[in-house]
Amino acid sequence: MRNPLPPVPGKLLELEVSDDLRRGTPLATLIAAPSEEDGDAGLAEIGGVRPTGKAGDVQTVPAGRVRWLAGVGDGEPKQYRKAGAALVRAVSSALEEDVKAGQKAFRAFAVELPEDAGAEHVEELAFGLLLGGYRFTVTAEEPKPSLRTVRLITRHKDATDALDRVRELAAAAAFARDLANTPSNVKTPAWLADTAARVAGGIPNLTVTARDEKWLAEQGFGGVLAVGGGSAAPPRLIELEYRPRGATTHLLLVGKGITFDTGGLSIKPADGMHLMRTDMAGGAVIIAAVRAIAALRLPVKVTGLVPAAENHVSGSSYRPGDIVRHYGGKTTEVGNTDAEGRMVLADALVYGIKKHKPDAVIDAATLTGAMKVSLGVRTGGVFATEDALAERxxxxxxxxxxxxxxxxxxxxLAETVQGSLGDVRQAPGGPGGIVAALFLREFVGDVPWAHLDIAGPARADKSYADVVPGATGFAARTLVELVASYA
Known part of the structure; x- marks a missing residue:
């Protein structure tokens, strides 16, 4: 019987650039919306269909050379991403319908770009095409026929070079989605560590080391051990090291890797607990981003740390009221076992800064529900100790x-995280996202530091742009682009 878990990482569509159309390949064309002056008269019928040109609006043409019309709105690059995502979803549906009707499955289609589309338009369209049709399904059924290739019909001379970067960025987002979507009965801390090591294999200058619970105890990772102590699946510290020759800048990336979060003894409500398989989305984007950084051979030294643990309920769970000693010696008064992300990040931040002495530190985590309330589900929060890093x-x-x-x-509010029984308080009350960031700041010293709270945009319950329901991979592309900015 085939393994019902899809491959991790999954395979993306192949994108090709050409200036001609192969005979028999289904064709889509991109249509801009008419200007206000032109009105509806600005768009002529194609194959009996009058296109709207509205960004993301895909229409099927019943007969003729063109099968689909995809609107790009006002033609701004970001509208091309929306169009690409909607188009690949529509074409995938058409493929399924053709197969159900007994027709031969097509595995490729072409997209004809307007003559004035530049490299940035090509990049945005590619993001939509590569990620808009993302799927992750655990099933024993045989895989259904699916798209394999998209040919971009354009004469833009820089289109091929533009796609090289986009492929890796999209692959990073998709890989982070795969990791976060994987069910937690499979995704133990050990599985996450093994997967990180496997995908790093063969990439020059990239190594992965997994530290087990014995090593964590010997080194004094009290936060990770406390959070993971209630689970039968022991914790891990995943350490990714990318060391290109000649690099002078060193960045430390740290991600929360809670492979499932019950809330511990401060247990979560049942209604949303099934979503907690994605509570390691911060760790997922670190693993995916470091892999992409190495694959792109960016000339920046990067270390990725993912403290991975399962926050479970048992007789060995840590308790509200406990005093936990972190790596480096600082102690924390535990107020709420569901504020576990900051506990594991504290250990990893101190360890990474002490061992690697980076030029800057960035952490990513689905840390607080307060951030989802503050910024919604499409925007991440940035806390930073330096204006320049926040702007980067x-x-x-x-x-x-x-x-x-x-x-x-x-x-x-800084004094609210100061402890009385211990050095700091883990959950002192007040504005949740801010006090969580202030708690983490206690563990970074004077190193430039940015904390990315992605609790809102890390998951989606409906499609928009290149995002589909489930894990989004949000922040993976930002981290790769951030590292590239230091090159």
């Missing part, structure tokens, strides 16, 4: 289509 993150996100908003590290 937000600008990197803009370039790859991920939205970020800087949040304040309010000094008036």
């Amino acid at each position: 993150v937000t600008k990197a996100g803009e370039r790859v289509g991920e939205a970020w908003w800087r949040m304040p590290l309010l000094e008036d």
Whole structure:
């Protein structure tokens, strides 16, 4: 019997660039919306269909050379991403319908771009095509016929070079989705570590080391051990090291790797607990981003750390009221066992800074529900100790289509995380996203640091742009682009 779990990482569509159309290949063409001056008269019928040109609107043409019309709105690059995602979903549906009707399955289609489409338009369209049709299904059924190749019909001379970068960025987002979507009865901390090591194999200058619970105990990783202590699946620290020759800048990336979160003794409500398989989305984007950084051979030294644990309920679970000693010696008063992400990140931050002495540190985590309330589900929160680093993150996100908003590290609240029985308090109350960031700041010292809270955009319950329901891979592309900015 075939393994019902899809391959991780999954395979993306192949994208080709050409200036001609192969005979028999189904064709889609991109249509801009008419200007206000032209109105509906600005668009002529194609095959009996009058296109709207609205961004993301895909229409099927019953007969003729063109089978699909995909609107790109006002023609801005970001509209091409929306069009590509909607188009690949429509074409995949058409493929399924053809197969059900007994027709021969087509595995490739072509997209004809307007003559004025530049490299940026090609990149955005490619993101939509590569990620808009993403699927992750655990089933024993035989795989259904699916698309394999998309040919972009364009004469733009830089289109092929533009796609090389996009492929790796899209692959990083898709891989992060795969990791976060994998069910937690499979995705133990050990599985996550083994998967990270496997995908790093063969990539030059990239190594992965997995530290087990014995090593964590010997080194004093009290936060990771406390959180993982209630589970039969022991914790791991996953350490990815990318060491290109000649690199002078060193960045440390740290991601929360809670492979399932019950909330521990401070147990979560049952209604949303099934979604907690994605509570390691921060760790997933670190693993995926470091792999992409190495594959792109960026000339920047990067270390990725993912403290991985399952926050479970048992007689060995850690408790509210416990005092936990972290790596490096600082102690934390536990107030809520469901605030476990900051506990494991604290260990990893101190360890990574002490061992590797990076030039800057960036962590990513689905850390607080408060951030979802503050910014919604399509924008990530950025906390940073330096303006320049915060701007680097937000600008990197803009370039790859991920939205970020800087949040304040309010000094008036800094004293609330100071402890009485221990050095710091884990869950002191107050504005949740801010106090969580202030808690983490206690463990980074003077190194430039940015904390990315992705609790909102890491998961989606409906499709938009290149996102589909489930894990989104949000922040993977931003991190790759951020590292590239140091090159």
